[in-house]
Amino acid sequence: MTIEASQPYREPERRTGTVVRLTGAEIFVRCMSSDGVPYQERYGRRDGVRLGGGRAELVEPEPENAVLREERSVRRIDALFRRWKRDRDDLDALRSLRDAISDYLRDRVDG
Numbered sequence: 001m002t003i004e005a006s007q008p009y010r011e012p013e014r015r016t017g018t019v020v021r022l023t024g025a026e027i028f029v030r031c032m033s034s035d036g037v038p039y040q041e042r043y044g045r046r047d048g049v050r051l052g053g054g055r056a057e058l059v060e061p062e063p064e065n066a067v068l069r070e071e072r073s074v075r076r077i078d079a080l081f082r083r084w085k086r087d088r089d090d091l092d093a094l095r096s097l098r099d100a101i102s103d104y105l106r107d108r109v110d111g
Contacts, residue, residue, distance in 0.1 A: 003029065003041075005056035014059070017041070022068065026051065027058065073104045 006012040017029035020040065027043045042051040048058035077100045084093040 002059040003031070003050075003056055004059045005050075005054065007055070029058070069107070070104075073100070073107065076100050077104060 002014055003017050004012050004014050015031065017031040019027060020030045021028040022045070025045055027045055027048075029041050029043060030038055031041055032038055041056070043049065043056075043058050044051060050056040077097065080093065080097040080100050084090060084097050087093065
């Protein structure tokens, strides 16, 4: 993940970090200080801006969200398929599986 930090009257500085945890509203990123000490920063998922002191933001938060959205969709399809496979006469399970696959394919074509 690339982080862009800007201080008043200076050129923005870019550094990298590793996403270590995601919550509903926050992204936790592990960074290294200039002396090699690891620390974590919190960023908002909606806009990628650092929560807390100083101005910094994630330069490319959207691709990460797209990957997570796709992983969730695939896991949902897998779970629905297993549910339907246990009882192949369950039409509600089959409809749910069909809808999940349709949503996944629509997102792939649109995005």
